[in-house]
Amino acid sequence: MIGYARCSTDKQDLAAQRAALQELGVAADRIYTDHGLTGANRSRPGLDQALAAVRSGDTLVVPKLDRLARSVPDARSIADALVARGVKLKLGASIYDPADPMGKMFFNILATFAEFEGDLIRLRTREGMAIARARGKLKGKQPKLSEKQQKELRRMHGTGEYAISDLAELFSVSRPTVYRTLNRQVPAT
Structure with missing residues:
Protein backbone atom coordinates (compact mmCIF):
# COMPACT_ATOMS: atom_id res chain seq x y z
CA MET A 1 0.00 0.00 0.00
CA ILE A 2 1.17 3.47 -0.95
CA GLY A 3 -0.31 6.52 0.78
CA TYR A 4 -0.79 10.06 -0.43
CA ALA A 5 -1.62 13.15 1.66
CA ARG A 6 -1.90 16.81 0.70
CA CYS A 7 -2.63 20.13 2.32
CA SER A 8 -3.21 23.37 0.46
CA THR A 9 -1.35 25.87 2.60
CA ASP A 10 1.92 25.96 4.48
CA LYS A 11 -0.02 26.73 7.68
CA GLN A 12 -1.88 23.40 7.58
CA ASP A 13 -0.49 20.23 9.10
CA LEU A 14 -0.33 16.78 7.53
CA ALA A 15 -0.19 14.93 10.87
CA ALA A 16 -3.90 13.94 10.91
CA GLN A 17 -3.76 12.65 7.33
CA ARG A 18 -0.55 10.71 8.03
CA ALA A 19 -2.14 9.16 11.13
CA ALA A 20 -5.27 8.23 9.15
CA LEU A 21 -3.16 6.58 6.46
CA GLN A 22 -1.18 4.62 9.04
CA GLU A 23 -4.43 3.47 10.67
CA LEU A 24 -5.51 2.24 7.22
CA GLY A 25 -2.36 0.10 7.07
CA VAL A 26 0.09 2.28 5.13
CA ALA A 27 3.68 2.17 6.42
CA ALA A 28 5.03 5.61 7.41
CA ASP A 29 7.86 5.38 4.87
CA ARG A 30 5.36 4.65 2.05
CA ILE A 31 3.43 7.93 2.46
CA TYR A 32 4.03 10.62 -0.15
CA THR A 33 2.97 14.18 0.56
CA ASP A 34 2.47 17.59 -0.96
CA HIS A 35 2.51 20.57 1.37
CA GLY A 36 1.23 23.97 0.31
CA LEU A 37 -0.10 22.79 -3.05
CA THR A 38 -3.71 23.02 -4.13
CA GLY A 39 -5.58 19.98 -5.41
CA ALA A 40 -6.64 21.99 -8.45
CA ASN A 41 -3.02 21.90 -9.60
CA ARG A 42 -2.47 18.52 -11.30
CA SER A 43 1.31 18.93 -11.23
CA ARG A 44 2.31 17.93 -7.69
CA PRO A 45 5.67 16.28 -6.89
CA GLY A 46 4.34 14.11 -4.05
CA LEU A 47 1.44 12.83 -6.14
CA ASP A 48 3.76 12.15 -9.06
CA GLN A 49 6.05 10.15 -6.76
CA ALA A 50 3.13 8.19 -5.29
CA LEU A 51 1.80 7.37 -8.76
CA ALA A 52 5.28 6.31 -9.88
CA ALA A 53 5.70 4.11 -6.79
CA PRO A 73 -11.87 15.28 -14.72
CA ASP A 74 -8.68 15.00 -12.62
CA ALA A 75 -10.24 12.46 -10.25
CA ARG A 76 -11.53 10.40 -13.19
CA SER A 77 -8.20 10.63 -15.00
CA ILE A 78 -6.18 9.49 -11.98
CA ALA A 79 -8.62 6.68 -11.12
CA ASP A 80 -8.78 5.45 -14.73
CA ALA A 81 -4.97 5.48 -15.05
CA LEU A 82 -4.64 3.48 -11.82
CA VAL A 83 -7.24 0.92 -12.92
CA ALA A 84 -5.50 0.56 -16.31
CA ARG A 85 -2.24 -0.21 -14.48
CA GLY A 86 -3.92 -2.78 -12.21
CA VAL A 87 -3.66 -0.56 -9.12
CA LYS A 88 -6.53 -0.30 -6.64
CA LEU A 89 -7.65 3.04 -5.23
CA LYS A 90 -8.68 3.20 -1.60
CA LEU A 91 -10.59 6.28 -0.41
CA GLY A 92 -10.48 6.16 3.36
CA ALA A 93 -11.68 2.68 4.27
CA SER A 94 -13.48 2.07 0.93
CA ILE A 95 -11.92 0.48 -2.12
CA TYR A 96 -13.03 2.10 -5.37
CA ASP A 97 -14.40 -0.53 -7.75
CA PRO A 98 -14.98 0.85 -11.27
CA ALA A 99 -16.78 -2.36 -12.26
CA ASP A 100 -19.51 -1.72 -9.67
CA PRO A 101 -22.06 0.81 -11.03
CA MET A 102 -22.89 2.02 -7.49
CA GLY A 103 -19.21 2.39 -6.63
CA LYS A 104 -18.60 4.32 -9.84
CA MET A 105 -21.56 6.60 -9.17
CA PHE A 106 -20.44 7.17 -5.56
CA PHE A 107 -16.92 8.04 -6.78
CA ASN A 108 -18.33 10.55 -9.28
CA ILE A 109 -20.52 12.11 -6.60
CA LEU A 110 -17.53 12.47 -4.25
CA ALA A 111 -15.48 14.01 -7.07
CA THR A 112 -18.31 16.43 -7.82
CA PHE A 113 -18.50 17.48 -4.17
CA ALA A 114 -14.70 17.93 -4.04
CA GLU A 115 -14.88 20.18 -7.10
CA PHE A 116 -17.86 22.08 -5.66
CA GLU A 117 -16.03 22.63 -2.37
CA GLY A 118 -12.97 23.96 -4.23
CA ASP A 119 -15.20 26.31 -6.22
CA LEU A 120 -16.80 27.59 -3.00
CA ILE A 121 -13.40 28.22 -1.44
CA ARG A 122 -12.30 30.24 -4.49
CA LEU A 123 -15.59 32.18 -4.50
CA ARG A 124 -15.29 33.07 -0.80
CA THR A 125 -11.67 34.10 -1.27
CA ARG A 126 -12.54 36.40 -4.18
CA GLU A 127 -15.44 37.91 -2.20
CA GLY A 128 -13.21 38.48 0.83
CA MET A 129 -10.54 40.11 -1.30
CA ALA A 130 -13.10 42.39 -2.95
CA ILE A 131 -14.39 43.50 0.45
CA ALA A 132 -10.84 44.09 1.74
CA ARG A 133 -9.96 46.02 -1.43
CA ALA A 134 -13.09 48.18 -1.04
CA ARG A 135 -12.06 48.98 2.54
CA GLY A 136 -8.53 49.83 1.44
CA LYS A 137 -7.05 46.89 3.33
CA LEU A 138 -5.83 44.98 0.26
CA LYS A 139 -3.28 46.95 -1.67
CA GLY A 140 -1.29 44.18 -3.29
CA LYS A 141 2.35 43.39 -2.87
CA GLN A 142 4.32 46.28 -1.39
CA PRO A 143 7.53 47.48 -3.11
CA LYS A 144 10.75 45.97 -1.78
CA LEU A 145 12.37 49.39 -1.54
CA SER A 146 11.14 52.34 0.50
CA GLU A 147 10.26 55.60 -1.27
CA LYS A 148 13.60 57.05 -0.18
CA GLN A 149 15.50 54.02 -1.53
CA GLN A 150 13.57 54.17 -4.81
CA LYS A 151 14.42 57.86 -5.20
CA GLU A 152 18.11 57.17 -4.53
CA LEU A 153 18.13 54.23 -6.97
CA ARG A 154 16.62 56.44 -9.69
CA ARG A 155 19.15 59.20 -8.94
CA MET A 156 22.08 56.76 -9.09
CA HIS A 157 20.80 55.22 -12.34
CA GLY A 158 20.34 58.71 -13.80
CA THR A 159 24.05 59.48 -13.34
CA GLY A 160 24.88 56.72 -15.83
CA GLU A 161 27.67 55.45 -13.57
CA TYR A 162 25.84 52.33 -12.38
CA ALA A 163 24.73 49.27 -14.32
CA ILE A 164 21.46 47.55 -13.43
CA SER A 165 23.37 44.64 -11.89
CA ASP A 166 25.39 47.09 -9.75
CA LEU A 167 22.21 48.72 -8.46
CA ALA A 168 20.67 45.31 -7.75
CA GLU A 169 23.71 44.34 -5.69
CA LEU A 170 23.93 47.67 -3.86
CA PHE A 171 20.25 47.60 -2.86
CA SER A 172 20.16 43.80 -2.26
CA VAL A 173 17.32 43.26 -4.72
CA SER A 174 16.92 41.38 -7.99
CA ARG A 175 17.48 42.94 -11.40
CA PRO A 176 13.73 42.77 -12.20
CA THR A 177 13.07 44.76 -9.01
CA VAL A 178 15.48 47.46 -10.23
CA TYR A 179 13.70 47.57 -13.61
CA ARG A 180 10.26 47.76 -11.92
CA THR A 181 11.48 50.59 -9.69
CA LEU A 182 12.82 52.51 -12.68
CA ASN A 183 9.59 51.97 -14.63
CA ARG A 184 7.31 52.85 -11.70
CA GLN A 185 5.77 56.31 -11.83
CA VAL A 186 7.31 58.79 -9.44
CA PRO A 187 4.58 59.91 -7.00
CA ALA A 188 3.57 63.56 -7.38
CA THR A 189 4.52 65.72 -4.42
Missing part, protein backbone atom coordinates in the same frame (compact mmCIF):
# COMPACT_ATOMS: atom_id res chain seq x y z
CA VAL A 54 2.54 2.02 -7.25
CA ARG A 55 2.78 -1.18 -9.27
CA SER A 56 0.21 -3.64 -10.54
CA GLY A 57 -1.47 -5.26 -7.52
CA ASP A 58 -0.66 -2.31 -5.22
CA THR A 59 -3.21 -0.01 -3.61
CA LEU A 60 -3.02 3.78 -3.56
CA VAL A 61 -4.60 5.03 -0.34
CA VAL A 62 -5.84 8.58 0.23
CA PRO A 63 -7.68 9.74 3.36
CA LYS A 64 -10.37 11.50 1.27
CA LEU A 65 -10.91 11.97 -2.44
CA ASP A 66 -10.49 15.76 -2.20
CA ARG A 67 -6.86 15.20 -1.15
CA LEU A 68 -6.26 13.46 -4.49
CA ALA A 69 -8.11 15.84 -6.82
CA ARG A 70 -10.34 18.92 -6.75
CA SER A 71 -12.01 18.38 -10.11
CA VAL A 72 -14.09 15.60 -11.61
